[in-house]
Amino acid sequence: MNSDSDLQIAGDILAVQHLLQPAKEHPSTVAEFVGLARAIAADRSQWAHLVEYDATTRWYHRLRTGPGYEVWLLSWVPGQGTGMHDHGESSGVLTVLGGELTERTEKGARLLTAGAQRVFAPGYAHDVVNDSLEPAVSLHVYFPGLTDMPMHPSGCYAAGEPRESVVV
Numbered sequence: 001m002n003s004d005s006d007l008q009i010a011g012d013i014l015a016v017q018h019l020l021q022p023a024k025e026h027p028s029t030v031a032e033f034v035g036l037a038r039a040i041a042a043d044r045s046q047w048a049h050l051v052e053y054d055a056t057t058r059w060y061h062r063l064r065t066g067p068g069y070e071v072w073l074l075s076w077v078p079g080q081g082t083g084m085h086d087h088g089e090s091s092g093v094l095t096v097l098g099g100e101l102t103e104r105t106e107k108g109a110r111l112l113t114a115g116a117q118r119v120f121a122p123g124y125a126h127d128v129v130n131d132s133l134e135p136a137v138s139l140h141v142y143f144p145g146l147t148d149m150p151m152h153p154s155g156c157y158a159a160g161e162p163r164e165s166v167v168v
């Protein structure tokens with residue numbers, strides 16, 4: 001009669017740990033950066049107490065850094081925007097946490113509501129503005145961390161449209 005338990009028949013469960021993928025401490029793929037942004041977005045305790053609205057400038061706070069990436073929290077009062085810019089050598093994930101933002105590119109405008117995400121590659125140019133009447137909050141993951149944010153000519157703007165030259 002075999003008196004071994006199932007575990008014994010299967011072998012030592014601890015002996016297979018080397019066959020499992022180790023849990024990643026940091027994201028390293030676009031999908032993982034998107035997942036990181038979604039996880040932070042879903043956990044308001046990580047960011048809600050850090051939001052500040054500043055009528056004089058877009059307010060921003062570096063929420064997290066990791067090897068090769070940075071996570072920024074931004075707040076936008078109505079009318080605040082970035083102006084047309086790219087992100088140098090950085091790729092990024094933009095996630096709207098609350099309110100609404102409008103993203104303008106050479107292809108047109110896109111309304112981004114809470115939960116919306118935009119993923120962009122190096123060189124991608126856009127203008128992001130809070131065109132709504134309510135404040136907005138967004139999360140920005142840059143990989144590698146943002147070191148350059150060149151501004152582009154603003155010829156695509158309608159006359160009188162509010163925008164700022166200060167960017168993050």
Ligand SMILES: [Fe+2]
Nearest residue numbers: 085086087126
């Ligand atoms: Fe941007």
